Amino acid sequence: MDMDPGIDDALALLLALRSPEIQVLGITTVAGNAPVEMTSANARRVLEYLGVTDIPVAMGAAKPLKHTLVNALDYHGPDGLGQCSLPPPGLPLHPAKAWDFLAQLISQTPSEITLVATGPLTNVALAFQYHPELPKLLAGLVLMGGAYSLTPYGKGNQTPFAEFNIWQDPEAARIVFSSEVDIVAIGLDISMNPATCLTSQHLEQIKASHTPVAWLAAKLVEYAIKRHGRCELYDPLALATLLDASLFDFISAPVEVISGNGWDRGITRILPSDSCQLSANSSQLMHIAASIDGPRFLKLFLSRILGTLSNTSCHSEPFAPCHSEGLAEALSRSSERSEETAKGQRPKNLTQGKLREESRPFPIAQGDKKTTSKLEEQNG
Numbered sequence: 001m002d003m004d005p006g007i008d009d010a011l012a013l014l015l016a017l018r019s020p021e022i023q024v025l026g027i028t029t030v031a032g033n034a035p036v037e038m039t040s041a042n043a044r045r046v047l048e049y050l051g052v053t054d055i056p057v058a059m060g061a062a063k064p065l066k067h068t069l070v071n072a073l074d075y076h077g078p079d080g081l082g083q084c085s086l087p088p089p090g091l092p093l094h095p096a097k098a099w100d101f102l103a104q105l106i107s108q109t110p111s112e113i114t115l116v117a118t119g120p121l122t123n124v125a126l127a128f129q130y131h132p133e134l135p136k137l138l139a140g141l142v143l144m145g146g147a148y149s150l151t152p153y154g155k156g157n158q159t160p161f162a163e164f165n166i167w168q169d170p171e172a173a174r175i176v177f178s179s180e181v182d183i184v185a186i187g188l189d190i191s192m193n194p195a196t197c198l199t200s201q202h203l204e205q206i207k208a209s210h211t212p213v214a215w216l217a218a219k220l221v222e223y224a225i226k227r228h229g230r231c232e233l234y235d236p237l238a239l240a241t242l243l244d245a246s247l248f249d250f251i252s253a254p255v256e257v258i259s260g261n262g263w264d265r266g267i268t269r270i271l272p273s274d275s276c277q278l279s280a281n282s283s284q285l286m287h288i289a290a291s292i293d294g295p296r297f298l299k300l301f302l303s304r305i306l307g308t309l310s311n312t313s314c315h316s317e318p319f320a321p322c323h324s325e326g327l328a329e330a331l332s333r334s335s336e337r338s339e340e341t342a343k344g345q346r347p348k349n350l351t352q353g354k355l356r357e358e359s360r361p362f363p364i365a366q367g368d369k370k371t372t373s374k375l376e377e378q379n380g
C-alpha cells in the first residue's frame with residue numbers, strides 16, 4: 001500500500017488488516033495529506049497501536065515531482081489523523097527508499113502483487129522511472145485519484161475541476177497512467193456520493209463495538225464528521241475493489257491528465273478509446289469506477305471494521321474468505337454492459353474501449369495471515 005495517512009488512508013489500512021483476502025506486504029509513504037515525515041509516522045502509529053510489527057514501512061517522496069507540497073491538514077487535523085491521540089511511533093522505518101523497496105518486493109513475486117495507491121502518485125512514478133520493469137511485474141495497480149465526470153459527483157475537491165491526489169502531482173499521474181500496468185481507478189465520481197459516506201449513525205454503531213480497531217476507527221471518523229458533517233471513504237473504496245468487485249461498475253477508457261500549474265491542473269479527462277494512439281498525453285485504457293452499490297459497500301466496510309462479518313451477504317463466519325466477484329470478472333462484465341449501452345445511450349466522450357488483451361485477474365498472495373491473527377488475538 002502506497003499512502004499518505006490521512007484519516008481515510010488509515011481507515012483503508014484498518015480495512016486491509018481486517019480482510020483475510022488481503023496480505024499487506026509493505027507500506028510506502030508519500031507526501032500528500034501531510035509532510036512525508038508525518039505520513040510515515042502515522043502509518044507506523046496505526047500499525048503499532050494494533051500490535052502489528054511485521055509490516056515494513058518505507059518512506060518516499062517529500063514533495064511532488066514538479067510542484068510544492070500543499071497539504072490537507074485542514075481536513076485531516078494537525079497530526080494528519082484527526083488528533084486521535086496515538087503516541088509517536090517506536091517502530092523503525094525500513095532503510096530503503098519507497099521506490100527501491102517497491103522494486104525489491106515486487107520483483108520477488110512477479111505478477112502476484114497488487115499495489116494500492118491512495119496518495120499522490122509520486123512514489124509510484126519514481127518507482128516506474130527508476131525500475132522500468134516494474135509496471136509489467138505488478139499484477140495491477142488500484143488507485144484513488146481523479147474526477148471523471150461519470151456521475152454528478154465527479155468534479156473536484158481540491159479545485160472545482162480536480163481531485164486532490166492527482167492535482168497534487170499531475171506529472172506523476174501522467175507517468176503512471178501511460179505505463180503498462182493494469183490500472184483500476186476510484187475517483188470522486190463514486191467517493192463523493194453520499195451513499196458511500198459514513199454518517200453519525202454509523203459512528204454510533206462503530207462506537208458501540210469495543211475493540212481496538214473500532215476505537216481507532218471511531219476517533220478517525222468522529223473527527224471528520226464533526227468538521228465536515230460526514231466521513232468520506234475515498235481510500236477504503238480503492239481497497240474494496242479487491243474485496244468485492246461486484247460492488248462496482250467500471251468503464252475502460254484512456255485518460256488525459258492536465259499537468260502544469262494553470263487553472264486546469266490535475267483535471268482527469270476521459271478520452272475516446274481510439275485516442276490511445278493519437279495523443280502522447282493520453283494513457284492506456286484505465287478501468288474507472290463508474291457506479292457503486294453504496295449501501296452494500298458500507299455494510300462490507302462496517303462488517304470488517306466491527307468484526308461482524310456474519311451480517312454480510314458474502315460471509316457466513318468471521319474471517320471466511322469473501323467469494324464475491326473478482327476484479328477481472330467485474331471488468332469484463334462492465335465492458336460487455338458498456339458495449340451494449342454504447343449503442344446510443346452514452347455520452348460521446350465515454351466511448352468504451354475493450355479491455356486490453358493481457359488484462360488478467362489481480363491474484364492475491366496466499367501467504368499466512370500473521371497480521372490478522374495478531375488482530376484477532378487483540379480483539380479477543
Ligand code: BDR
Nearest residue numbers: 006008072118164165234
Ligand atoms: C484523496 O485526498 C486525500 O485527502 C484523501 O486521503 C484521498 O486519498 C481524496 O481526494
Ligand code: CA
Nearest residue numbers: 006009118119
Ligand atoms: Ca489518501
